[in-house]
Amino acid sequence: MNTPVDEGVIKDQKKRYSAGVLKYRQMGYWDGDYVPKDTDVLCLFRITPQEGVDPIEAAAAVAGESSTATWTVVWTDRLTACDSYRAKAYKVEPVPGTPGQFMAWVAYDLILFEEGSIANMTASLIGNVFSFKPLKAARLEDIRIPVAYVKTFKGPPTGLVVERERLDKFGRPLLGATTKPKLGLSGRNYGRVVYEGLKGGLDFMKDDENINSQPFMHWRDRFLYVMDAVNKASAATGEVKGSYLNVTAGTMEEMYRRAEFAKELGSIIVMVDLVIGYTAIQSMAEWCRANDMLMHMHRAGHGTYTRQKNHGVSFRVIAKWLRLAGCDHLHTGTAVGKLEGDPLTVQGYYNVCRDSVTKVDYSRGMYFEQDWADLKKVMPVASGGIHAGQMHQLIDLFGDDVVLQFGGGTIGHPAGIQAGAVANRVALECMVKARNEGKDIANEGPEILRKAAQSCTPLKQALDTWGDISFNYAPTDTSDFAATPSVA
């Protein structure tokens, strides 16, 4: 049995495949001269090797454990074209200002992946490797999916362009709100909140992530009352309206049953939670494509693996997988609201959803150029602790192609839900108008809102109630390559 030796790749085939343990770099999982092919999947891992583990060996181990390697040499490799199955770590750099952490670039040949399967891609890339003992921690920071692989995915069932055409709403962000309280309302009371919000001026209302079919409200009751509210509000305003009916359930069979009922009642949109898993998401996207349905994705659970910088998977990678898997709406953060997110990093997620080609941009965490090969675009959703007084910041940060969701900021309005919806819609329209007229909304925004509030009492009440509320905590998931001030 040989012991690991400190040398590079072993060229002598007899020595390479004699039984025993070799270093990963000796087995061919490190190639500092490798030039990635246009058809390779490229991954950037942030790794924290255990004390005394060489960063190049750690990077090679990541490449090995996420492709063909096992802990010891196996002769059966020699029955295969094994070099093409080996992922190759090709660059390692220390993370600026963070001793002990390294960025490792790894390339994977296209043959390693099954077409059109996020489950397959993730089983390799975030499978065993994240539990590997020689690493204290690992995080998948970014990924480049080659065009050849992108083209095997169908992507969003509808896409943001066609969504706007179906809704007949253009040139402004869409407005939504999550029905609150999220748990406890009867179907009848729940529908009241939906009706008031939509009639007041919102485009969408939304089920929350954990509203499924609990003792206080059976799902069919919710769907029936909500759709009465949606249609009544549509007649009252002359606009297309919708409410994301959450069809998340324990089995695919039950999810299909709920989605079918939503369709029968004339809903334009259904919703699922990220926790149903990638295969279920791809299946629901198939169903939505076949039934002219928008699919809203609530990223429930992502914070367990996206938030900490040293371990897990960055949300920009999750967003890329979800655009391929297929959803039409995706919660991507607010930067200014109650939930985690540094503004530039969050803008990076928005770009992943909406770009035709995502350019390299270190300050937003984009380490690779990603050509989306004309894949449909996802409508990002900003939801969580935002209010009308932040309208200028939200439009300045995110532009028009976004759903701005003011849950508490609509339902908690002192003059009622309709008044809350009016405040948000007036704030939105006056800010879009001002921006188009050439005003500097980032700086003049508060003044523009105050002026609009002079002829809109609900907006004035909203600004008086929430004008000074901000959630100004330092974000944890920030770029390592740019100063990232929080938005005041």
Add this chain to the structure above:
Amino acid sequence: MMTNPTGRITQGQFSFLPDLTDEEIGMQVDYGLKKGYAWSVEYTDDPHPRNTYWEMYGMPMFDLEDAAGVLMEMNNCRKTFPNHYIRLMAFDSTRNVETIAMSFIVNRPKNEPGYGLVRQEVNGRSLRYTVHSYATDKPESERYSG
């Protein structure tokens, strides 16, 4: 009179704001022209939320330098159809967009009767819904005329 908080149909980008003046409309048109959009004037007497195809008042205007031409077409349309809904729409031909980029109403009938909701009872507690435009009870040429 409709019963929503604006008392009128709320389609388009600016229905919750006071009616835009011609000068303000010109600024929106200029914004679109700077982005390379083509503007179009459309009118209808049936603004049902699912009535996608309003009548085109001429073809979309490509290659314009300033807003004057669009405003002239808009005002001609207003003179011809003073009691119709008229909207301006901007088309964006950018690859992967290729749709409408802006849309807002610039003319309305004096009286907006709005819509009723027709409920048809079907299986169990299910309902089928029809949004019915009161104005369309009259023939095309006679809607909003009084």
